[in-house]
Amino acid sequence: MQINQQFNPSKGSWQCARCRTPLEPGHVALNYLENSFRVGVLVCPRCRQALIPEDMATGKMLEVEKLLEDK
Amino acid sequence: MAIWDFAMEQSELRKLEHLCIQEEWAYCRAACPLHIDARSLCQALAEGDVNKARTILEKTMPIAGILGRICEAPCELECKRSEADGAVRIGLLEQFCVKNASRRGKPMKVPDRGRYAAVLGCGISGLTVAHDLARKGYRIQVYYPESDAEPQISLEKHLPGPVEQSVLTGEIAHLKKIGVHFIPAKCDRQLLAELLEKQTIVYVGIDAMDAGILPSPPDQRDPVTLGTPDKGVFIGGFPDGSAAVRAIDAACEGRRAAVSIDRLTQNASLYADRGREGPVPTRLVTSLEGVETAAPVLADGMDAGKPSLVQKEAARCLSCECMVCVRDCVYLEVYGAYPKSYARQIYNNESIVKGTRKANPLINSCMLCGLCTALCPNDFPMADLCLGARQRMVQGGKMPPSAHDFALKDLEFSRSDAFFMVCGDPDHDRCQWLFFPGCQLCATHPEQVADTYAWLRQNLAGGVGIALACCGAPAHWSGRQQIFTETAENLTTETEKLGHPRWIMACPSCQQTLGQLDSPPSQVSLWEIFSREGLKPPSPKGQKNFCLVDPCSASDLPLVRQATRHLARNDATGKISEPRLNADVAACCGYGGLLANVDPNLAKRAAERRATECQDDALTYCAMCREQIARSGHRAAHILDLFFPHADDPFERPAAGLSESRMNRRRLKNELLKAYWREAGTEPPDYLSIALQMSGQTRQLLETRRILDSDIQQVLAAAEPEGQQFYDPDSETYLSSRRLGDVTFWVHHAQQTDGRQWIYTAYSHRMVIGKISRKD
Numbered sequence: 036m037q038i039n040q041q042f043n044p045s046k047g048s049w050q051c052a053r054c055r056t057p058l059e060p061g062h063v064a065l066n067y068l069e070n071s072f073r074v075g076v077l078v079c080p081r082c083r084q085a086l087i088p089e090d091m092a093t094g095k096m097l098e099v100e101k102l103l104e105d106k
Numbered sequence: 107m108a109i110w111d112f113a114m115e116q117s118e119l120r121k122l123e124h125l126c127i128q129e130e131w132a133y134c135r136a137a138c139p140l141h142i143d144a145r146s147l148c149q150a151l152a153e154g155d156v157n158k159a160r161t162i163l164e165k166t167m168p169i170a171g172i173l174g175r176i177c178e179a180p181c182e183l184e185c186k187r188s189e190a191d192g193a194v195r196i197g198l199l200e201q202f203c204v205k206n207a208s209r210r211g212k213p214m215k216v217p218d219r220g221r222y223a224a225v226l227g228c229g230i231s232g233l234t235v236a237h238d239l240a241r242k243g244y245r246i247q248v249y250y251p252e253s254d255a256e257p258q259i260s261l262e263k264h265l266p267g268p269v270e271q272s273v274l275t276g277e278i279a280h281l282k283k284i285g286v287h288f289i290p291a292k293c294d295r296q297l298l299a300e301l302l303e304k305q306t307i308v309y310v311g312i313d314a315m316d317a318g319i320l321p322s323p324p325d326q327r328d329p330v331t332l333g334t335p336d337k338g339v340f341i342g343g344f345p346d347g348s349a350a351v352r353a354i355d356a357a358c359e360g361r362r363a364a365v366s367i368d369r370l371t372q373n374a375s376l377y378a379d380r381g382r383e384g385p386v387p388t389r390l391v392t393s394l395e396g397v398e399t400a401a402p403v404l405a406d407g408m409d410a411g412k413p414s415l416v417q418k419e420a421a422r423c424l425s426c427e428c429m430v431c432v433r434d435c436v437y438l439e440v441y442g443a444y445p446k447s448y449a450r451q452i453y454n455n456e457s458i459v460k461g462t463r464k465a466n467p468l469i470n471s472c473m474l475c476g477l478c479t480a481l482c483p484n485d486f487p488m489a490d491l492c493l494g495a496r497q498r499m500v501q502g503g504k505m506p507p508s509a510h511d512f513a514l515k516d517l518e519f520s521r522s523d524a525f526f527m528v529c530g531d532p533d534h535d536r537c538q539w540l541f542f543p544g545c546q547l548c549a550t551h552p553e554q555v556a557d558t559y560a561w562l563r564q565n566l567a568g569g570v571g572i573a574l575a576c577c578g579a580p581a582h583w584s585g586r587q588q589i590f591t592e593t594a595e596n597l598t599t600e601t602e603k604l605g606h607p608r609w610i611m612a613c614p615s616c617q618q619t620l621g622q623l624d625s626p627p628s629q630v631s632l633w634e635i636f637s638r639e640g641l642k643p644p645s646p647k648g649q650k651n652f653c654l655v656d657p658c659s660a661s662d663l664p665l666v667r668q669a670t671r672h673l674a675r676n677d678a679t680g681k682i683s684e685p686r687l688n689a690d691v692a693a694c695c696g697y698g699g700l701l702a703n704v705d706p707n708l709a710k711r712a713a714e715r716r717a718t719e720c721q722d723d724a725l726t727y728c729a730m731c732r733e734q735i736a737r738s739g740h741r742a743a744h745i746l747d748l749f750f751p752h753a754d755d756p757f758e759r760p761a762a763g764l765s766e767s768r769m770n771r772r773r774l775k776n777e778l779l780k781a782y783w784r785e786a787g788t789e790p791p792d793y794l795s796i797a798l799q800m801s802g803q804t805r806q807l808l809e810t811r812r813i814l815d816s817d818i819q820q821v822l823a824a825a826e827p828e829g830q831q832f833y834d835p836d837s838e839t840y841l842s843s844r845r846l847g848d849v850t851f852w853v854h855h856a857q858q859t860d861g862r863q864w865i866y867t868a869y870s871h872r873m874v875i876g877k878i879s880r881k882d
Contacts, residue, residue, distance in 0.1 A: 079832075101508070
């Protein structure tokens with residue numbers, strides 16, 4: 036998965052439900068089967084929560100998961 | 107079915123590969139002394155591509171311009187079609203080919219490799235030697251009688267001749283172009299002696315020369331190498347010593363001699379691996395089933411020059427192959443090859459140290475039904491091959507974690523307190539009988555399971571207990587032998603406490619799976635009990651004709667099949683049809699081997715194919731088959747739906763969803779406990795009280811993604827106090843997530859005024875969220 040690739044939800048002005056801070060672009064490390072990727076997603080800068088959008092989870096992430104599982 | 111527990115050594119691979127006959131030569135090719143690929147030739151001619159046909163012919167046929175015209179076509183005697191409506195006239199097709207297409211491209215002269223040989227005699231055999239060796243880079247000298255102005259090809263001994271002089275001249279010219287020299291000489295003993303003196307290997311073609319020039323009598327030649335007692339002299343062209351020699355046999359002798367000369371030149375063994383020369387037997391098995399009658403359109407003496415007739419005749423070729431297993435299995439078909447190739451792919455997959463194991467889906471998609479083995483002339487054990495590979499993948503830690511995850515979690519659910527229960531008869535201390543409905547039947551037909559238990563208690567003496575459990579089949583199918591053993595042992599230990607009851611099996615897969623245990627329980631199918639007790643189902647309204655669908659797991663259970671047939675037939679039944687693949691060769695519905703987990707689309711295709719073969723409404727006695735067929739859109743009922751109807755039209759009942767299947771199991775256990783043992787049952791977890799609502803489309807999507815209501819409820823239950831949650835003020839909706847085991851679930855939801863949660867969507871991933879940082 037490309038570093039710096041940004042995955043945002045298709046719609047909505049998402050904020051953190053805990054602190055009500057609007058989400059801003061950030062990075063998340065995704066780990067699977069001893070591999071790690073750094074991907075751009077929306078994050079809560081205060082609570083350090085990352086929003087994984089549906090398209091990303093069912094698209095690229097699933098594809099990479101399957102690839103790694105067959106390695 | 108016992109597991110063929112071979113370690114995939116190369117020798118084992120070879121044994122397996124040998125069982126699959128798909129790559130065996132077609133009958134015509136095996137019968138041809140030169141192994142001409144007549145199947146491909148016919149295919150090309152059927153397509154109207156004469157030039158391609160000529161190229162195919164040239165690959166194996168020497169001096170094709172001549173041989174193609176006079177070949178006696180012994181292949182036709184072995185043509186599979188001769189068993190139906192007459193052999194394909196391959197000889198006439200060859201004639202058409204050489205008469206209507208010239209050699210393609212420039213003749214290839216292989217660079218001189220410093221190897222030499224001499225040929226005496228311009229017959230078919232000698233020219234074959236010259237042709238074959240020239241193509242290997244030899245410089246060949248062909249000696250012809252100096253009395254002839256030009257080399258004359260001798261065809262007197264071959265019956266079909268004559269061949270036009272222009273053709274003969276053309277073939278000589280072609281041979282010259284590929285490096286054959288024609289030298290006029292007095293072809294006698296002295297010439298032979300001179301050549302041998304110069305260490306030249308010599309071939310003497312008796313189809314064109316007088317055998318009198320040979321130092322030793324010709325009958326002393328070696329039948330394998332065609333060598334003579336005189337070192338460096340090979341002879342051929344008279345296979346049976348008769349005056350008339352088949353041209354194709356003369357060519358075959360030439361080919362055999364050319365191989366010997368080449369090996370002698372290179373100091374290689376003259377005898378090793380020569381068993382495949384000349385006509386050979388083939389192990390191929392081609393079925394004539396479904397072949398439409400089409401009599402030959404070409405005949406001897408007929409002018410085979412009409413392209414339309416030739417095309418029609420060539421199209422009669424059956425393109426003989428086996429493929430008997432592939433034709434009837436969507437799984438074998440979709441991977442584009444056949445078991446021999448699959449065995450090799452699986453072997454290679456296991457040899458990969460670093461890189462992608464591309465055959466993982468191939469290994470994990472087999473339905474393990476054994477249909478291919480039953481159809482295969484050599485019982486190729488595809489299911490055992492795939493199951494063995496799965497077990498080794500699990501042992502070696504190479505099994506993709508997601509492949510069977512859902513099924514294994516479902517097995518865990520069935521083993522949990524939510525469903526598992528083994529109880530004796532409430533009115534007896536010990537039980538003579540134990541009803542074992544199987545987890546899937548409980549998941550899809552809980553009411554009928556309860557009704558059946560009540561019926562069994564009323565009709566059987568000696569006490570009837572009940573076990574709600576999974577037999578362990580999903581663990582077995584996924585290659586998790588340890589989990590399978592644990593599951594089965596736990597089950598048998600619990601049931602032993604009831605005495606040693608006879609198990610009444612309602613699920614053929616459970617019966618098959620538990621029958622494989624080292625100490626299997628004593629089993630009888632529910633259907634045999636019903637049949638023995640004379641139970642007949644009430645006829646549903648208007649239902650006349652059924653298509654009785656056997657599950658693949660009943661292939662080895664003839665008594666079960668017999669009993670269900672007996673039960674299905676009653677006074678109101680009209681015609682009972684069966685799918686083409688049924689009884690002991692029943693195809694799988696797509697559930698077997700956990701295919702639906704690994705490749706849902708392929709499982710759907712398997713179900714659709716099964717449904718397509720049903721002329722009428724499908725009636726089956728396997729809960730998985732019933733659900734798969736119903737899901738494919740075909741009307742289907744379980745036989746218990748007929749005995750204990752809970753709907754006006756049981757054939758219309760939609761397939762149970764995944765969440766519903768779990769809920770049914772929970773409910774069944776508690777209802778039985780309450781009804782028979784006055785127990786409250788297992789308290790459901792709090793999160794199950796969270797009420798959900800969603801559109802049909804979302805429900806369908808979640809089924810595809812294998813996300814359960816209970817997954818969503820667990821996410822929502824934890825969302826506020828500890829979980830991760832986001833809020834969108836525009837839509838006033840929430841996006842909540844939680845890691846449950848090895849999967850992170852995300853739920854997009856909103857609270858409704860009635861307190862229920864409206865679910866917009868849900869999705870999941872297996873990747874673990876690590877460090878989160880702001881943009882640099």
